[in-house]
Amino acid sequence: MADIIQLLPDNVANQIAAGEVIQRPASVVKELMENAIDAGSTQIDLVIKDAGKTLIQVTDNGGGMTYTDARMCFERHATSKIKSADQLFQLTTKGFRGEALASIASIAHVDLKTKMPDEDLGTQLHIEGSNVTEHEPCACPDGTSIQVKNLFFNVPARRNFLKSDQVETKHIVEEFLRVAMPHNDITFSMHHNGDEVYFLPAGNRKQRLISIFGKQYDERLVPVDEETTIVKLSGYVGKPDKAKKTRGEQYFFVNNRFIKSPYLNHAINNAYSELISKDHFPSYFLFMEVDPQSIDVNIHPTKTEVKFEEEKSIYAILQSAVRNSLGKFNVMPTLDFNQEATFSEFIDPNRPVVEPEIKIDTTYNPFEKEKQAKLNNGGSSIRHAERSTFPSNPSTNIQNWESLYEVTRSSGVNSEQTVETDLNQSEQRKMFQISDKYIFTSIKSGYVVIDQYRAHYRILYDAFIQQIEHRNGESQGLIFPETVELSKTDFKLLNAIEDELKILGFAYQKEDYTINITAKPSSLDEVPSADIIAQLLDNFKMNADNNNVSPKETIARSLASGTAIRKGKKLNPQEISDLVDRLFACEDSQYAPNGKKIIINFTFEDIEKQFN
Ligand code: ADP
Ligand code: MG
Numbered sequence: 042m043a044d045i046i047q048l049l050p051d052n053v054a055n056q057i058a059a060g061e062v063i064q065r066p067a068s069v070v071k072e073l074m075e076n077a078i079d080a081g082s083t084q085i086d087l088v089i090k091d092a093g094k095t096l097i098q099v100t101d102n103g104g105g106m107t108y109t110d111a112r113m114c115f116e117r118h119a120t121s122k123i124k125s126a127d128q129l130f131q132l133t134t135k136g137f138r139g140e141a142l143a144s145i146a147s148i149a150h151v152d153l154k155t156k157m158p159d160e161d162l163g164t165q166l167h168i169e170g171s172n173v174t175e176h177e178p179c180a181c182p183d184g185t186s187i188q189v190k191n192l193f194f195n196v197p198a199r200r201n202f203l204k205s206d207q208v209e210t211k212h213i214v215e216e217f218l219r220v221a222m223p224h225n226d227i228t229f230s231m232h233h234n235g236d237e238v239y240f241l242p243a244g245n246r247k248q249r250l251i252s253i254f255g256k257q258y259d260e261r262l263v264p265v266d267e268e269t270t271i272v273k274l275s276g277y278v279g280k281p282d283k284a285k286k287t288r289g290e291q292y293f294f295v296n297n298r299f300i301k302s303p304y305l306n307h308a309i310n311n312a313y314s315e316l317i318s319k320d321h322f323p324s325y326f327l328f329m330e331v332d333p334q335s336i337d338v339n340i341h342p343t344k345t346e347v348k349f350e351e352e353k354s355i356y357a358i359l360q361s362a363v364r365n366s367l368g369k370f371n372v373m374p375t376l377d378f379n380q381e382a383t384f385s386e387f388i389d390p391n392r393p394v395v396e397p398e399i400k401i402d403t404t405y406n407p408f409e410k411e412k413q414a415k416l417n418n419g420g421s422s423i424r425h426a427e428r429s430t431f432p433s434n435p436s437t438n439i440q441n442w443e444s445l446y447e448v449t450r451s452s453g454v455n456s457e458q459t460v461e462t463d464l465n466q467s468e469q470r471k472m473f474q475i476s477d478k479y480i481f482t483s484i485k486s487g488y489v490v491i492d493q494y495r496a497h498y499r500i501l502y503d504a505f506i507q508q509i510e511h512r513n514g515e516s517q518g519l520i521f522p523e524t525v526e527l528s529k530t531d532f533k534l535l536n537a538i539e540d541e542l543k544i545l546g547f548a549y550q551k552e553d554y555t556i557n558i559t560a561k562p563s564s565l566d567e568v569p570s571a572d573i574i575a576q577l578l579d580n581f582k583m584n585a586d587n588n589n590v591s592p593k594e595t596i597a598r599s600l601a602s603g604t605a606i607r608k609g610k611k612l613n614p615q616e617i618s619d620l621v622d623r624l625f626a627c628e629d630s631q632y633a634p635n636g637k638k639i640i641i642n643f644t645f646e647d648i649e650k651q652f653n
Pocket of ligand 1: 115121138140143
């Protein structure tokens with residue numbers, strides 16, 4: 042029988058390698074930028090068009106390549122960075138596998154121009170699907186410029202799997218930042234479809250973070266510095282009260298290479314435990330310098346995973362260094378609007394313990410009470426509304442909306458009577474709160490347990506959607522305008538949702554990347570604008586991958602989830618019954634906008650079964 046095994050042609054081998062190394066436009070950005078850094082550049086400019094689907098161009102002012110190297114660099118396993126396997130463990134460069142350019146050239150149209158500073162002429166080269174169609178001397182600036190066009194032109198399956206421009210751009214920005222962040226001594230710029238997205242001048246580490254994330258980070262960051270024999274650690278962590286609801290700002294770098302490490306992330310989370318709530322993520326920008334021999338970078342094709350020799354020690358060092366910093370800079374936890382109750386509210390050591398007193402009312406007449414309760418329910422008495430601890434009401438078309446927010450108590454009645462009346466109301470409806478989280482109530486067919494946070498989330502969400510649709514948000518002017526400083530990307534994001542924000546009642550002036558808020562929805566008057574805006578933007582970033590959620594829905598979700606009553610919040614009987622009424626008036630009272638269950642039903646049958 043004839044032999045059937047043969048070596049794959051180079052272009053096929055390259056395409057297979059490309060499958061691992063180049064997953065999307067952002068992967069090209071990463072590889073080209075890393076090459077520019079390895080070439081010793083002091084300025085690197087990234088230009089993309091249509092989220093990198095049409096063009097990705099990286100221009101540097103580094104060492105350049107010779108005429109021959111300009112051709113060689115597109116060969117598989119062609120690298121100037123290592124010569125033997127033992128050098129794998131002394132890496133000081135980003136690249137070493139010599140497969141990025143070969144992979145890219147096999148699945149795109151590539152133009153290269155390169156010149157070494159002490160040469161008069163440079164080289165230009167055109168290559169398409171691994172075929173070189175042009176290779177000649179040319180006049181060009183010092184350094185290297187590579188243009189990658191029509192990515193995946195010959196791999197339709199890949200091309201069709203690309204996400205929307207918005208999502209692909211988000212990935213590119215992320216890769217750009219991961220490379221730019223640790224290399225603060227290099228000037229970077231990024232342009233997309235002709236607009237400047239980032240300009241990051243060379244400077245110190247903190248300046249780099251501030252030019253990426255915005256001026257407001259100056260006071261949000263706490264420095265971390267620790268030097269041991271195993272690792273030299275530096276960088277910044279975010280103050281606990283500025284923790285985010287998205288994982289976004291968590292960066293580890295080892296020898297200036299971005300890495301992902303759930304294990305080390307855990308160390309940081311531990312350092313923050315008790316300082317931030319469970320659904321928040323600390324921000325961190327941590328740079329570790331270790332002996333290249335003590336890590337293995339070559340365990341993953343994109344080199345974002347690294348094996349440490351002394352992983353456990355590094356874990357311990359990280360955790361204690363971050364703790365120390367938080368302690369040293371006296372960063373005390375402060376409450377944000379997502380956390381309602383503190384433990385101190387429940388456990389106050391200074392409060393004397395009072396034994397409950399039992400009073401017997403000898404004039405008690407059950408029938409009289411029932412009469413009074415009916416009267417109150419009929420609403421015939423004039424009620425003096427008093428602001429409850431709920432966020433105030435978004436006015437909507439829903440009838441009686443106010444009743445959810447305004448605690449109604451007859452003035453002039455003594456407090457004992459008030460309690461009695463409240464009890465009556467809730468007893469009548471058989472409703473009560475369990476462990477300050479759930480509401481238990483009866484319906485015709487059995488019982489239901491309602492998640493109070495999700496119920497309120499649904500109610501507020503529907504109200505915000507109605508306001509946007511009917512363009513009738515209620516605005517409240519601010520006596521003192523609130524200033525929010527944004528990063529460039531956040532600012533752009535905000536511009537994209539300006540219409541919806543205005544409909545809801547926001548009014549603001551823009552100046553550079555700062556917005557001065559002069560009015561905001563009256564339902565949010567107790568929540569600081571900076572928090573509202575930060576949460577809105579976070580939600581937008583989180584939903585960027587999800588094309589099914591419209592801006593309107595994202596805004597409504599964000600505002601509603603941020604202001605809904607939390608679990609752990611004690612509700613009075615009036616609030617309980619209002620919440621339940623409003624919930625059942627919603628079109629979908631079963632599920633919260635995030636798809637989570639609001640209500641659990643127990644039929645009498647279910648209950649009977651349990652006793653069998
Ligand atoms: P690696 O970076 O792993 O060596 P690449 O395929 O990314 O592999 O690049 C191959 C070689 O091409 C590099 O080793 C380097 O010698 C050369 N090269 C690539 N980009 C540049 C650049 N921007 N400036 C100078 N040389 C470059
Ligand atoms: Mg490389």
